[in-house]
Amino acid sequence: MNLLGKRYLFFAISAIVILPGLIILASGGLPLSIDFTGGSLLEVTFTGTTPQPAEVLAVYENANIRDATVQTTETGGIIIRSEFLDNDKRDALLSTMSETFGETTIQRFDSVGPSIGEQVTSRAAMAVTVSSLLVVLYIAFSFRGVKGAYRYGISAILAMIHDVALIFSISAVGGLLFGWEIDSLFLTALLTVIGFSMQDSIVVFDRIRENSNSLRRLDYETLVNHSIVQTLQRSINTQLMTVEFLLLALAFFGGVTLRQFVVVLLVGLMSGTYSSIFIAAPVLVVWEGKEWKTWFKKKATA
Amino acid sequence: MIKRQNTRLVVIAFVVLFALWVDLSDTLLITNPFNGNVIYERNVKPQLGLDLRGGLQVLLEADLAADVEVTADSMEVARSVIENRTNALGVAENVVQIAGDRRIVGEFPGLEDTEGVINTIQQTGLLEFVDVGNTPMAAGTILVTDYGLSDAAMAELQNVPEGEVAPIVYSTIMTGGDLSDVYVSQDQVGGFQIAFALTDAGSEIFGTYTSQNINKYLAIVLDKVVISAPRIQSAITGGSGVITGQFDYESANNLAIQLRYGSLPIPLKIVESRIIGPTLGEDSLQRSMKAGLVGMIIVVLFMGIYYRLPGIAADISILLYAAIAFAIFKFIGVTLTLPGIAGFMLSTGSALDANILVFERLKEELRKGRTLKQAFDMAWSRAWSSIRDSNAAVLITAAILFWFGSAFGATIVKGFAITLALGVLISLFSALYITNTLLATALDKLNIKNYERWFGI
Numbered sequence: 001m002n003l004l005g006k007r008y009l010f011f012a013i014s015a016i017v018i019l020p021g022l023i024i025l026a027s028g029g030l031p032l033s034i035d036f037t038g039g040s041l042l043e044v045t046f047t048g049t050t051p052q053p054a055e056v057l058a059v060y061e062n063a064n065i066r067d068a069t070v071q072t073t074e075t076g077g078i079i080i081r082s083e084f085l086d087n088d089k090r091d092a093l094l095s096t097m098s099e100t101f102g103e104t105t106i107q108r109f110d111s112v113g114p115s116i117g118e119q120v121t122s123r124a125a126m127a128v129t130v131s132s133l134l135v136v137l138y139i140a141f142s143f144r145g146v147k148g149a150y151r152y153g154i155s156a157i158l159a160m161i162h163d164v165a166l167i168f169s170i171s172a173v174g175g176l177l178f179g180w181e182i183d184s185l186f187l188t189a190l191l192t193v194i195g196f197s198m199q200d201s202i203v204v205f206d207r208i209r210e211n212s213n214s215l216r217r218l219d220y221e222t223l224v225n226h227s228i229v230q231t232l233q234r235s236i237n238t239q240l241m242t243v244e245f246l247l248l249a250l251a252f253f254g255g256v257t258l259r260q261f262v263v264v265l266l267v268g269l270m271s272g273t274y275s276s277i278f279i280a281a282p283v284l285v286v287w288e289g290k291e292w293k294t295w296f297k298k299k300a301t302a
Numbered sequence: 303m304i305k306r307q308n309t310r311l312v313v314i315a316f317v318v319l320f321a322l323w324v325d326l327s328d329t330l331l332i333t334n335p336f337n338g339n340v341i342y343e344r345n346v347k348p349q350l351g352l353d354l355r356g357g358l359q360v361l362l363e364a365d366l367a368a369d370v371e372v373t374a375d376s377m378e379v380a381r382s383v384i385e386n387r388t389n390a391l392g393v394a395e396n397v398v399q400i401a402g403d404r405r406i407v408g409e410f411p412g413l414e415d416t417e418g419v420i421n422t423i424q425q426t427g428l429l430e431f432v433d434v435g436n437t438p439m440a441a442g443t444i445l446v447t448d449y450g451l452s453d454a455a456m457a458e459l460q461n462v463p464e465g466e467v468a469p470i471v472y473s474t475i476m477t478g479g480d481l482s483d484v485y486v487s488q489d490q491v492g493g494f495q496i497a498f499a500l501t502d503a504g505s506e507i508f509g510t511y512t513s514q515n516i517n518k519y520l521a522i523v524l525d526k527v528v529i530s531a532p533r534i535q536s537a538i539t540g541g542s543g544v545i546t547g548q549f550d551y552e553s554a555n556n557l558a559i560q561l562r563y564g565s566l567p568i569p570l571k572i573v574e575s576r577i578i579g580p581t582l583g584e585d586s587l588q589r590s591m592k593a594g595l596v597g598m599i600i601v602v603l604f605m606g607i608y609y610r611l612p613g614i615a616a617d618i619s620i621l622l623y624a625a626i627a628f629a630i631f632k633f634i635g636v637t638l639t640l641p642g643i644a645g646f647m648l649s650t651g652s653a654l655d656a657n658i659l660v661f662e663r664l665k666e667e668l669r670k671g672r673t674l675k676q677a678f679d680m681a682w683s684r685a686w687s688s689i690r691d692s693n694a695a696v697l698i699t700a701a702i703l704f705w706f707g708s709a710f711g712a713t714i715v716k717g718f719a720i721t722l723a724l725g726v727l728i729s730l731f732s733a734l735y736i737t738n739t740l741l742a743t744a745l746d747k748l749n750i751k752n753y754e755r756w757f758g759i
Contacts, residue, residue: 195699199693247647
């Protein structure tokens with residue numbers, strides 16, 4: 001099975017899958033949740049009939065609360081996002097709603113001050129950067145006996161960036177279609193995908209490391225291809241069969257609260273396996289052959 | 303293959319029995335059989351996070367300008383003050399923790415009356431001794447003081463439209479943090495007053511100040527409201543003094559208690575609050591339990607069918623893994639949250655991955671025509687480097703997540719990181735020790751010739 005021969009095809013496929021989402025993202029498509037922007041989220045249910053979103057919105061407008069948006073839940077409740085509310089304002093709103101729409105029960109209330117939001121964003125970026133740097137260092141250390149050890153680290157990072165880009169892309173599409181937001185759970189999913197993306201790349205690299213000792217006479221491309229094929233069964237079984245089974249079960253039975261989180265994880269982990277085979281390993285080969293030297297020549301002759 | 307299989311089996315049995323003991327009980331209790339004395343007792347009730355049982359989470363932040371330094375000590379004092387205050391409300395299993403440098407996160411599970419808690423936390427009980435110069439102050443006057451006020455806020459206060467008078471900002475000499483003891487005492491005519499003793503640092507500040515400001519007024523201010531404003535009659539250098547006011551015993555005593563236990567060394571404000579209704583939590587718990595069960599069944603079937611004998615060994619070791627992991631979560635008191643359950647399921651995936659890596663290797667070596675014994679040994683030793691490196695990457699990520707979650711009081715993120723990291727560690731034990739031992743024992747007893755049937759090659 002020659003997987004590496006079509007490496008540029010795989011690069012192109014990834015680009016085609018990722019780019020549309022990134023374009024949505026660039027055009028401002030992905031809303032940040034109140035975890036990052038500050039603000040509040042109030043989810044309520046009603047004993048009587050659920051009022052129309054516009055009616056609830058009117059309550060907010062009368063109370064002079066800005067940026068209110070209303071969303072209905074599958075369970076007949078209502079989620080209202082707005083600027084930061086303190087407890088007094090929240091209670092005032094609740095009593096108005098109870099008077100207008102009948103008994104109103106809080107299911108969920110999140111309120112995040114604006115300063116916290118800013119800090120979460122910057123620390124989150126730092127968390128992602130620090131953890132990926134540490135992993136690269138670890139890989140470079142672990143592969144120190146192999147020629148060009150740092151290449152493995154960087155290839156793993158490129159594969160990881162591929163997965164992260166895909167997650168953002170999927171979330172941007174989800175944001176457009178289902179009103180998904182980037183919240184602290186998304187961040188958790190993101191960091192998990194980073195960890196497991198590395199895990200997958202490392203399994204493939206480990207086989208290359210082992211084979212490069214025993215199969216010296218093979219040229220690099222054949223060696224890498226051979227290593228991928230050898231680990232393919234494991235990749236499919238671990239990823240597609242086990243991890244995805246568990247997560248699919250969570251997605252179907254785990255309730256709405258977790259759905260976005262699970263879908264992001266599912267796509268991210270699948271992408272992690274895909275990228276370890278079709279991005280990380282091919283990049284090593286491209287690097288070994290310094291293929292970028294011929295990229296433009298090819299175009300010229302073609 | 304493996305030496306000392308029996309010893310290993312005994313170790314596994316021991317670990318599993320202990321795990322089951324923890325799993326199935328709410329408290330661990332060891333009593334001395336001769337006299338019935340309790341030797342060891344530990345509460346191992348499963349702790350459910352707010353998202354699974356409903357409740358209130360509040361994130362408090364020091365209400366001081368960003369450039370004002372907040373010491374770790376004063377944060378700790380503030381934390382225990384809040385803990386004392388909210389415990390007095392009789393809410394069970396509250397958790398009050400310091401998050402980062404200047405934040406405190408409080409979690410109050412299963413709580414219905416969120417108002418009560420928030421009000422109790424917000425009674426800041428900030429006591430200040432304020433320099434009011436030559437102005438006598440009536441009790442009940444509300445003051446603006448410079449304690450914790452940033453320069454920008456100060457400038458804003460002064461920036462009023464023409465014709466209006468900017469509020470006077472009084473300077474705070476010291477705060478309740480400088481008190482070492484507070485109690486109720488009586489004056490000569492039997493009126494109640496509050497006596498206080500100062501810390502060494504406090505008495506120095508107080509001594510210097512009073513000796514330089516004799517005949518001026520010193521306002522004693524609680525939460526920016528003047529309690530009393532006595533005239534300084536002589537320098538007070540002994541490190542103690544009294545607060546007089548219109549007190550009866552009860553009000554004096556309440557104030558003394560508030561000052562003694564309740565004087566927050568720093569003002570706090572609520573920057574984030576989350577309420578999860580009890581029904582939403584219950585629903586999530588049941589759904590994720592069901593999801594976990596369904597997922598596990600599918601995975602167990604898949605492993606058994608695809609990998610045959612080794613798969614069954616892995617299935618047993620995965621079930622034991624789940625029992626051990628749950629026991630450890632209960633034992634060290636990990637709070638289970640929804641993402642925590644997801645983290646646990648992912649680490650289950652990781653446990654399976656380690657098994658799969660080994661089994662694929664085992665099949666490969668068998669196909670190459672090695673003997674069972676050789677293939678068995680090789681599978682574990684060759685798969686080790688990839689298991690080690692790949693799990694290390696996950697552990698590094700979990701550590702960073704944990705740090706991130708702690709700094710922001712995001713207990714949900716923290717819960718995920720803990721269950722993931724612990725799960726990965728236990729999964730290594732499960733794959734490398736339990737599966738390995740079980741399979742070796744089975745192979746010894748079974749004398750297998752037909753690899754195709756037993757290994758699914």
